[in-house]
Amino acid sequence: MAPWGKYFAALVASAWLSACASVHNTPVNEPAHGSVVDQLHLGFKEVADEDDMLIGLAFSGGGTRAAAFSFGVLSAFDDIPVPRAKDKLLDRLDFISGVSGGSVTAAYYGLKKRAALSDFRERFLLQNAEEGLQTTLSLATMGRALGGGINDQQGLTRWLDAHLFHGATYGQFRAVGPPRVWINASDIYNRVPFVFGATAFTAICSDLTKFPLSNAVAASAAVPVAFAPIVVKAYPGTCTDPLPQWITRSAANRNASPMLRSFASAILRYREGKVPYIKLLDGGLVDNYGLAGFTISRESSDTPYGPLTPQQAVRLRRSMFLVVDAKAGLSGNWVRTPEGPSGAELMQAVADTAIDASVGASYIAFERTMTDWRNALVRWRCGLSAADRKRYGAPAGWNCRDLKFFIGRVGFDQLEPARAAELGKVPTRFHLPQRQVDEVIAAGRDALRVNPAMRDFLKSL
Numbered sequence: 001m002a003p004w005g006k007y008f009a010a011l012v013a014s015a016w017l018s019a020c021a022s023v024h025n026t027p028v029n030e031p032a033h034g035s036v037v038d039q040l041h042l043g044f045k046e047v048a049d050e051d052d053m054l055i056g057l058a059f060s061g062g063g064t065r066a067a068a069f070s071f072g073v074l075s076a077f078d079d080i081p082v083p084r085a086k087d088k089l090l091d092r093l094d095f096i097s098g099v100s101g102g103s104v105t106a107a108y109y110g111l112k113k114r115a116a117l118s119d120f121r122e123r124f125l126l127q128n129a130e131e132g133l134q135t136t137l138s139l140a141t142m143g144r145a146l147g148g149g150i151n152d153q154q155g156l157t158r159w160l161d162a163h164l165f166h167g168a169t170y171g172q173f174r175a176v177g178p179p180r181v182w183i184n185a186s187d188i189y190n191r192v193p194f195v196f197g198a199t200a201f202t203a204i205c206s207d208l209t210k211f212p213l214s215n216a217v218a219a220s221a222a223v224p225v226a227f228a229p230i231v232v233k234a235y236p237g238t239c240t241d242p243l244p245q246w247i248t249r250s251a252a253n254r255n256a257s258p259m260l261r262s263f264a265s266a267i268l269r270y271r272e273g274k275v276p277y278i279k280l281l282d283g284g285l286v287d288n289y290g291l292a293g294f295t296i297s298r299e300s301s302d303t304p305y306g307p308l309t310p311q312q313a314v315r316l317r318r319s320m321f322l323v324v325d326a327k328a329g330l331s332g333n334w335v336r337t338p339e340g341p342s343g344a345e346l347m348q349a350v351a352d353t354a355i356d357a358s359v360g361a362s363y364i365a366f367e368r369t370m371t372d373w374r375n376a377l378v379r380w381r382c383g384l385s386a387a388d389r390k391r392y393g394a395p396a397g398w399n400c401r402d403l404k405f406f407i408g409r410v411g412f413d414q415l416e417p418a419r420a421a422e423l424g425k426v427p428t429r430f431h432l433p434q435r436q437v438d439e440v441i442a443a444g445r446d447a448l449r450v451n452p453a454m455r456d457f458l459k460s461l
Contacts, residue, residue, distance in 0.1 A: 295369050419443070
């Protein structure tokens with residue numbers, strides 16, 4: 001058979017296989033009749049109402065490599081005492097955002113708190129989360145890949161639930177207290193982040209409290225082709241809550257930031273019934289640092305201090321936001337020849353290119369937003385009357401300008417070059433040998449200790 005004939009035959013076979021192997025993922029979210037308003041939608045800052053610090057972490061994607069690196073960073077936080085206090089810096093975390101592999105660590109720590117440090121390595125990092133999954137693109141799996149995804153939602157979801165979450169729902173997750181944890185997926189129709197939380201679930205009139213935590217993490221980690229999208233159903237017309245005013249205002253504002261306007265427009269489409277089924281894949285596709293939720297929370301506010309309360313904004317003195325970046329290094333030999341990449345390598349290269357291109361933009365937008373916020377807070381604080389300062393709890397001798405923000409990234413490249421190069425070779429998988437797992441955990445501890453933003457933050461205390 002001529003070469004073109006072979007390709008044509010393979011194409012026909014693949015089309016036939018895809019027709020026979022369509023993947024059907026059934027939504028598991030339930031409608032919420034009546035009012036959905038969020039008893040869970042607490043302030044941006046909960047635990048640190050009792051102190052003058054605001055600390056946030058963002059865990060990037062990258063499979064078990066990212067989960068282990070972020071776990072190492074959490075462990076290092078538990079080694080750092082708070083000056084003039086009896087607790088550790090880990091106890092002062094206010095929020096964590098997780099994407100893909102980083103969402104596993106974020107969710108498990110959010111559910112178990114300090115107890116997660118004692119068993120996460122054994123329960124997840126040293127386990128084979130690919131058990132029972134098809135992880136390679138081949139002739140045998142091509143039909144399912146073309147039909148929507150090699151693996152449906154059940155395999156990874158069931159594994160996560162059996163090994164980590166044991167039926168935990170968002171109601172249980174949010175009830176155990178701070179830090180607040182955001183799990184991020186990608187809405188691949190609207191091309192925006194989908195943050196599992198109050199805003200999205202109020203828009204779709206669905207009961208967030210009954211949504212399984214394992215499904216949210218599986219959606220955040222659903223790599224395209226390898227996994228079919230996780231599906232969430234909208235139930236427009238079944239709830240009575242109006243959307244927050246900033247949604248309609250931002251969607252109509254041509255001068256709003258592209259991120260904020262796109263997100264607000266997607267939320268409106270959910271509520272209006274224009275997107276009956278929301279298809280979710282790996283959160284890294286649109287925001288591999290998981291910073292969009294933070295950025296949108298601030299940009300959507302119509303006050304200088306939002307999303308803080310005035311009392312929190314007056315009390316605040318030090319804020320630190322760290323991105324825990326487990327990005328892999330460059331790989332592939334196809335640059336050495338005119339041919340390639342092809343097949344699975346081509347799809348991996350395209351995904352890596354898209355993800356790496358997005359992270360720079362999201363980090364810059366986040367950094368700019370936080371800097372603008374700090375300046376707005378100082379102007380507002382210094383403009384308060386004596387009566388307002390008293391009403392909001394400003395102590396004697398309060399300095400309205402004593403407000404410092406520390407924003408940084410914790411990455412492999414901040415370690416010794418040879419060590420960073422080896423860490424960058426760790427594959428993006430959900431099954432790694434113990435040696436690599438422990439090397440990446442140690443790297444997370446060491447990278448935090450030498451991080452300039454962390455060092456400056458500690459000095460400022």
